Amino acid sequence: MKRLIQFITIATLAYGMAGCAAKKELMITYGSNHNIESQIISVGKDGTKMIKAWAFAKNPELAFMYAKRNAVSAAIFKGFPAGGGSGMVGAIVRNPNADTEHKAFFDEFFKDDGKWAQYVVSKNVGMPSGNDRLKVGKGYKVGASVAVKFDALRKYLEDSNIAKKLDEGF
Amino acid sequence: MRKIISTIAITLVAISLFGQAKKPTIMVVPSDQYCISRGYAMEYDNMGSKITLPDYKAALQNDLELKLIISKMSGIMADRGFPLKDLEQELKNLATQSAEMSMLESKSSGSGIAESPIDALKRTAKSDIIMDLSFEVKKVGPKKYVSFILNGLDAYTSKNVASAAGAGQPSSAAQTEILLEEAVLAYMDEFNGRLMSFFEDAFEKGREVKIRIKMFQNMDFDLESEYNDDELSEHIENWMADHAVNGRYNTQDATENFMQFEQVRIPMLNEKGRAVDARGWIRDLQKYLKDDPFMIESKLYMRGLGEAWLILGEK
Numbered sequence: 001m002k003r004l005i006q007f008i009t010i011a012t013l014a015y016g017m018a019g020c021a022a023k024k025e026l027m028i029t030y031g032s033n034h035n036i037e038s039q040i041i042s043v044g045k046d047g048t049k050m051i052k053a054w055a056f057a058k059n060p061e062l063a064f065m066y067a068k069r070n071a072v073s074a075a076i077f078k079g080f081p082a083g084g085g086s087g088m089v090g091a092i093v094r095n096p097n098a099d100t101e102h103k104a105f106f107d108e109f110f111k112d113d114g115k116w117a118q119y120v121v122s123k124n125v126g127m128p129s130g131n132d133r134l135k136v137g138k139g140y141k142v143g144a145s146v147a148v149k150f151d152a153l154r155k156y157l158e159d160s161n162i163a164k165k166l167d168e169g170f
Numbered sequence: 171m172r173k174i175i176s177t178i179a180i181t182l183v184a185i186s187l188f189g190q191a192k193k194p195t196i197m198v199v200p201s202d203q204y205c206i207s208r209g210y211a212m213e214y215d216n217m218g219s220k221i222t223l224p225d226y227k228a229a230l231q232n233d234l235e236l237k238l239i240i241s242k243m244s245g246i247m248a249d250r251g252f253p254l255k256d257l258e259q260e261l262k263n264l265a266t267q268s269a270e271m272s273m274l275e276s277k278s279s280g281s282g283i284a285e286s287p288i289d290a291l292k293r294t295a296k297s298d299i300i301m302d303l304s305f306e307v308k309k310v311g312p313k314k315y316v317s318f319i320l321n322g323l324d325a326y327t328s329k330n331v332a333s334a335a336g337a338g339q340p341s342s343a344a345q346t347e348i349l350l351e352e353a354v355l356a357y358m359d360e361f362n363g364r365l366m367s368f369f370e371d372a373f374e375k376g377r378e379v380k381i382r383i384k385m386f387q388n389m390d391f392d393l394e395s396e397y398n399d400d401e402l403s404e405h406i407e408n409w410m411a412d413h414a415v416n417g418r419y420n421t422q423d424a425t426e427n428f429m430q431f432e433q434v435r436i437p438m439l440n441e442k443g444r445a446v447d448a449r450g451w452i453r454d455l456q457k458y459l460k461d462d463p464f465m466i467e468s469k470l471y472m473r474g475l476g477e478a479w480l481i482l483g484e485k
C-alpha cells in the first residue's frame with residue numbers, strides 16, 4: 001500500500017513538472033504568434049521599421065533575445081497596428097498557414113543562431129531596464145526596442161518563395 | 171542536340187511571355203484639391219459657367235515638396251516591381267509627340283500621319299491605376315506635422331482600390347522635407363498591402379472591367395430587334411453570362427440604343443495562357459455578333475486596359 005502511494009505521488013509530481021516544461025516551451029516558439037506583443041515606436045528610415053517587442057523567459061538576457069526574435073516574427077506573420085506616427089503595416093507573409101506549410105524553412109530561420117538575427121538591430125544600449133524589464137513570477141518580461149530591416153527581410157522571403165511579390169502574376 | 175536545346179529555350183521563353191497577366195500602369199497624380207488650393211489651376215468659360223481644372227504642369231514645375239513626395243513614392247514602388255509612370259515626363263512626351271506628328275511626312279509622297287479627332291483626344295497622360303495624392307504641412311503651436319491622403323483609383327471602374335491616410339507625429343525640430351519623407355514611409359506599406367489585396371482579388375475572381383455596347387446612327391436594327399425570338403440585348407446578356415468569370419457582371423443601364431455593363435469580371439489569362447484585357451475579351455462578342463443569325467458588323471473601341479466599347483452597325 002505504501003509503495004502504491006509513493007508511486008502515485010511520484011507520477012503526479014512528474015506529470016506536473018512535464019506540464020510546466022511544455023508551457024515554457026510554448027512561450028518561446030516563433031510560431032506562437034498570439035503571444036507576441038509588439039508595436040511601432042516611430043517611422044523608420046528607408047527600409048526599416050522601429051519596433052518594440054516583448055518576450056518572457058527565465059532570465060532577462062534570454063528574454064531580450066526572444067523579444068528581438070519576436071519583432072522579426074511579428075513582421076513576418078502578424079504585421080503591426082498603426083501607431084507611432086505610422087500607418088498599419090501588414091504581415092510580410094499573407095498566407096495564414098505559411099508557418100506550417102514552410103515549417104522546415106522557418107525552423108531553420110528562427111533557430112537561436114538562425115538568419116533572423118541579420119534582420120534586427122537593437123536600439124537599446126545594453127540590457128533594457130526600468131519598465132522594459134519586469135519580474136513576472138519566476139521569470140522576466142523584457143521589452144526590446146529594435147529596428148527591423150523590413151524591406152531586406154521581405155525581399156529575402158520573396159526570393160525564397162515564401163512571401164508573395166506585389167507584382168506576382170504580372 | 172543543338173535543335174533540342176533551341177526548342178527547349180524557345181518553349182521556356184514562350185511560357186514566360188504568355189504565362190503572365192497584363193501589368194497595370196500606375197501614376198501619381200496630385201489631387202484636384204491639392205492643385206486648386208495652391209493656385210495650380212486653369213479656369214475657362216464653358217458657355218457661361220466657370221470651370222476650374224488642375225494645372226499639373228504648373229504644379230510639377232513649381233512645387234518642390236510635391237516632387238519630393240513623388241520621387242520617394244516612385245522609389246518605393248519600383249522596389250516592389252511597379253515602376254511608376256512619371257506625370258511630368260508624360261506631359262513633356264505628349265508635347266514633343268504633338269510637334270513631331272505635325273512635322274512628320276513620308277519620303278515619297280510627302281503624306282502626313284493619319285490622325286482622326288478621336289486619336290488626338292486620346293493623346294493624354296493616362297494610366298490604369300491613379301495614385302491620387304493630397305498632403306499638407308500643418309502647424310500646432312511651434313510644432314509641425316504632415317497630413318497625408320493617398321487614394322489608389324482604378325481608372326476604368328472609378329473604384330478606390332487602395333488607400334492610406336493619416337497625420338504624422340508633430341515635431342518642432344524636424345525639417346519639412348524630413349516630415350514629408352516620413353509621411354510617405356509611414357503610409358506606403360499600408361497602401362501597398364491594400365493594392366496587393368486588389369491584385370489577389372483580380373487573380374482569384376477576374377479583372378473587373380467596364381463594357382459598353384452602342385449603336386451607330388441610322389441603322390435598320392437596334393438592341394430591341396429580335397433574332398430567334400429573343401431581343402438582341404438578351405443575346406448579348408446571355409453571352410456575357412456565359413463568358414464572364416463565374417457569370418459575374420452587372421447590367422448598369424440599357425435602352426434600345428445602348429447597354430452598359432459594369433463589374434464585369436474577365437479572366438486575367440485566356441485558355442492559351444495569354445494575357446487578356448477588356449478589348450481582347452470583347453472581341454469574341456464581336457465575332458459572335460458577326461455570325462449567323464445576327465450578321466452584325468461592329469467597331470471595337472478601346473479605352474485602356476479595363477474598358478472597351480462595341481459600337482454596332484459598321485466598322
